[in-house]
Structure formats: C-alpha cells, structure tokens
Amino acid sequence: MTTPAPIEYLYGVDSSVADDNRFYEPPRVVKFQITKKTAKRIYYVASEDWEARRRTGFVNRQRIEADGEVYQRNRHWSAPDFHLYLNPPELQQHAKPDLAALRAAMAAAHPDRGGSNEAFIAARQRYEKARTEQPAAA
Structure with a gap:
C-alpha cells in the first residue's frame, strides 16, 4: 500500500484593512x-x-522556486494571492503601546509635579500619537 503524498501549499498574506x-x-x-x-x-x-x-x-514554477516568492499581475493588489510565497512569510507584529504607562509618564512630566514644559510636551505627543494610531476595540 502506498502512502499518500503530503499536501503542499503556497502562502499569501491577507492584510485587508477597512476604511475605518x-x-x-x-x-x-x-x-x-x-x-x-x-x-x-x-x-x-x-x-x-x-x-x-x-x-x-497558477504561478510560474521556475520564478517562485528561484526567488521564493512571486507577484500575480492578474490579481488585485488586495487579494491574498497577489503576492505568493513558497514558504510561510514572517509577519511583523507591531506591539501595541501601553496607554496607561504613557499617560502616567505624561502626568509625571507635568510642570505642576516637578517636570519641565519640554518633557511634558514630548510625553503628551507620544501619548496622543499612540492613542490615535491604535485601532478601536471591536
């Protein structure tokens, strides 16, 4: 009795992002x-x-085996199979900033608590940037 061939895959990235x-x-x-x-x-x-x-x-076999990846010109750029990989790609995970820690640092840098104006302004900018870039909870 023969053993079945292992299932092989190509890999893509689904990075669908809504407008909000x-x-x-x-x-x-x-x-x-x-x-x-x-x-x-x-x-x-x-x-x-x-x-x-x-x-x-389908993809060009010589190209994907030589480069490890290939772009599909006949697919839309947002389709998961627009950019295919021979091996699973490493996704960069962006660490979410700790808003509570940034808020505490902003409060500690306030001039009324012994901080300077410049330190408070910089801490507030970091907090506001992190707050506005973080996706809203579902």
Whole structure:
C-alpha cells in the first residue's frame, strides 16, 4: 500500500484593512493548496470565504522556486494571492503601546509635579500619537 503524498501549499498574506479602524484585523498568513505541478507552472486552489466559487490559479514554477516568492499581475493588489510565497512569510507584529504607562509618564512630566514644559510636551505627543494610531476595540 502506498502512502499518500503530503499536501503542499503556497502562502499569501491577507492584510485587508477597512476604511475605518472599527473593523481592523491584523494581517494573517493564508494557505493555498497546491493541486498540480508541471515543469512550467504550479496550480493552486484560490478559494476565499467571500468568493462564491472555487477558483484555480497558477504561478510560474521556475520564478517562485528561484526567488521564493512571486507577484500575480492578474490579481488585485488586495487579494491574498497577489503576492505568493513558497514558504510561510514572517509577519511583523507591531506591539501595541501601553496607554496607561504613557499617560502616567505624561502626568509625571507635568510642570505642576516637578517636570519641565519640554518633557511634558514630548510625553503628551507620544501619548496622543499612540492613542490615535491604535485601532478601536471591536
């Protein structure tokens, strides 16, 4: 009895960002199952939750095996399979700033508490920047 071949994948990044921060989702790696390999192409299943039908895509095999990644010119830049990788990509996770600590530092730097005007202004700018860049909770 033969053992089944392992399932292989291509990887993309879903970084869908809505127009407002209420619907922010961090980027995530998406797997696309490889269905067939030929000398020139690698075929994969490109089916998303929002797509009504199952779609098959393909990439240039020589290019993705040489570079480890390839761009799909026939896909929209926001599609998860626009930029495909041979191995799972490393996503940069941005650490969320601690707003409570920034607020405490701002209060400690206040001139009424022994701080200087410059230190308070700089601390307030850091706090305001972190507050406005942080996505709203769902």
